[in-house]
Amino acid sequence: MVAAEVMSCGGGAVRVRYRVQDNPLSEKGWHGMVKTKQIQVQTKGNCHVIDITDQVADEVTGSGVQAGVATLFNVGSTAGLTTTEYEPGLANYDLKAAFERIAPEAGHYEHEQTWHDDNGHAHVRASLLGPSLSVPFTDGRLTPGTWQQIILVDFDTRPRTRTVICQIIGE
Amino acid sequence: MVAAEVMSCGGGAVRVRYRVQDNPLSEKGWHGMVKTKQIQVQTKGNCHVIDITDQVADEVTGSGVQAGVATLFNVGSTAGLTTTEYEPGLANYDLKAAFERIAPEAGHYEHEQTWHDDNGHAHVRASLLGPSLSVPFTDGRLTPGTWQQIILVDFDTRPRTRTVICQIIGE
Amino acid sequence: MVAAEVMSCGGGAVRVRYRVQDNPLSEKGWHGMVKTKQIQVQTKGNCHVIDITDQVADEVTGSGVQAGVATLFNVGSTAGLTTTEYEPGLANYDLKAAFERIAPEAGHYEHEQTWHDDNGHAHVRASLLGPSLSVPFTDGRLTPGTWQQIILVDFDTRPRTRTVICQIIGE
Numbered sequence: 381m382v383a384a385e386v387m388s389c390g391g392g393a394v395r396v397r398y399r400v401q402d403n404p405l406s407e408k409g410w411h412g413m414v415k416t417k418q419i420q421v422q423t424k425g426n427c428h429v430i431d432i433t434d435q436v437a438d439e440v441t442g443s444g445v446q447a448g449v450a451t452l453f454n455v456g457s458t459a460g461l462t463t464t465e466y467e468p469g470l471a472n473y474d475l476k477a478a479f480e481r482i483a484p485e486a487g488h489y490e491h492e493q494t495w496h497d498d499n500g501h502a503h504v505r506a507s508l509l510g511p512s513l514s515v516p517f518t519d520g521r522l523t524p525g526t527w528q529q530i531i532l533v534d535f536d537t538r539p540r541t542r543t544v545i546c547q548i549i550g551e
Numbered sequence: 552m553v554a555a556e557v558m559s560c561g562g563g564a565v566r567v568r569y570r571v572q573d574n575p576l577s578e579k580g581w582h583g584m585v586k587t588k589q590i591q592v593q594t595k596g597n598c599h600v601i602d603i604t605d606q607v608a609d610e611v612t613g614s615g616v617q618a619g620v621a622t623l624f625n626v627g628s629t630a631g632l633t634t635t636e637y638e639p640g641l642a643n644y645d646l647k648a649a650f651e652r653i654a655p656e657a658g659h660y661e662h663e664q665t666w667h668d669d670n671g672h673a674h675v676r677a678s679l680l681g682p683s684l685s686v687p688f689t690d691g692r693l694t695p696g697t698w699q700q701i702i703l704v705d706f707d708t709r710p711r712t713r714t715v716i717c718q719i720i721g722e
Numbered sequence: 723m724v725a726a727e728v729m730s731c732g733g734g735a736v737r738v739r740y741r742v743q744d745n746p747l748s749e750k751g752w753h754g755m756v757k758t759k760q761i762q763v764q765t766k767g768n769c770h771v772i773d774i775t776d777q778v779a780d781e782v783t784g785s786g787v788q789a790g791v792a793t794l795f796n797v798g799s800t801a802g803l804t805t806t807e808y809e810p811g812l813a814n815y816d817l818k819a820a821f822e823r824i825a826p827e828a829g830h831y832e833h834e835q836t837w838h839d840d841n842g843h844a845h846v847r848a849s850l851l852g853p854s855l856s857v858p859f860t861d862g863r864l865t866p867g868t869w870q871q872i873i874l875v876d877f878d879t880r881p882r883t884r885t886v887i888c889q890i891i892g893e
Binding site for chain 1: 789790791804805806807809810811812814815816817819820823824850851852855856857858860865866867869870873891892893
Binding site: 618619620633634635636638639640641643644645646648649652653679680681684685686687689694695696698699702720721722 | 755756758793795797798799823824825829831832833834835836837842845846848849850852853854855856887889891
């Protein structure tokens with residue numbers, strides 16, 4: 381069922397339009413499912429930005445679930461997930477520069493006193509970016525924009541094999 | 552069913568109380584639903600902060616779902632979602648100042664070399680803020696606090712019509 | 723059912739392996755549930771980092787749900803949620819230093835003009851960290867890594883009793 385309605389809402393300039401996209405299965409009863417998989421990604425570390433959109437899309441397609449949410453969760457505390465336009469400028473330079481401002485690689489970290497290692501900045505950056513991302517899908521397709529890819533950013537100081545949980549809940 | 556229990560847990564000063572708020576429907580079997588809609592928002596760009604709480608609340612009410620999660624996802628890579636106390640100081644000045652520290656508008660961005668545009672800072676800010684937000688609701692009402700509004704922040708350098716996916720899963 | 727497959731995917735060095743971990747209940751039909759509880763946490767404010775992993779794990783265990791997602795949401799606009807390796811260096815020093823760079827405690831905040839209070843930096847930090855976190859679980863166990871704890875960071879300038887919504891959806 382697809383319907384459309386237009387409404388104005390308070391707050392001045394904000395105009396909001398809704399487009400109804402209920403999944404028809406909802407009207408015939410629930411056929412919900414939970415499917416949990418792991419996506420493993422080889423990284424180079426050091427703020428390596430990796431586009432995992434295709435892997436997540438494959439999981440959605442393979443699940444047979446038509447409408448729902450893909451909950452993505454990076455296992456480990458020195459990498460995180462977000463979206464970006466995946467092109468070389470942002471992926472190789474601009475994101476790294478911002479994280480260098482927030483948590484400089486050469487800064488002092490008490491974490492490194494605890495474990496005598498060198499990745500305090502990686503931990504801080506990962507906590508700020510966050511480990512989880514929730515991506516809705518309908519008609520078996522993810523909803524992000526054409527110029528918006530799902531990325532893992534690995535902040536650690538060495539190559540790692542990363543595990544991203546990809547859990548699909550829907551009907 | 553509402554029950555209450557009090558427990559102490561390890562870790563020193565941390566005291567944790569639980570308040571059980573199971574939805575009674577759970578005990579009569581699952582009547583789950585997935586409803587996916589789009590909220591469209593007109594923005595002015597340039598770190599425009601827009602309160603979309605009422606629109607999300609309307610979707611929850613309109614869905615007929617009593618308990619579940621509203622997964623919000625901004626389509627596009629130059630805006631993001633979070634919560635704040637929506638008052639003019641934070642919305643018009645303070646949030647913008649922090650993003651200016653993280654990714655200055657006048658800084659150098661390789662992204663702008665790729666596309667010959669001017670919104671490298673907008674991409675970086677949006678990736679750091681993140682595109683998704685998961686907001687639980689019970690009894691048909693969102694759970695955020697009284698002084699906590701759901702906001703979209705548009706970092707792009709021009710007015711945009713933004714689409715926020717609002718997907719409701721619950722029973 | 724556990725199966726394993728290996729695939730290469732485009733994008734050069736990225737190698738992705740999937741490990742299938744479907745919950746067997748999915749094959750016998752849906753027994754979904756939504757359970758919403760509150761975790762209350764006493765904090766000291768001022769960037770106090772508190773490990774709430776055990777409390778979330780207890781909710782998952784207590785729910786009887788085997789596979790699904792725990793949606794965590796901090797109620798209020800001066801605290802946020804993420805994960806970290808919970809050890810004294812990161813928890814007591816390094817995270818605070820990064821937030822001080824993003825939104826200095828002694829900076830100027832228009833928010834403080836509005837309300838004549840002193841926590842403008844707390845609001846800005848909380849919006850950037852974000853109020854929600856989505857943590858998948860399977861076999862009744864949360865998926866984060868051994869060195870990855872779920873934390874609440876309270877940025878307010880005084881001790882607070884925080885409420886974190888913990889909503890479990892699954893089967």
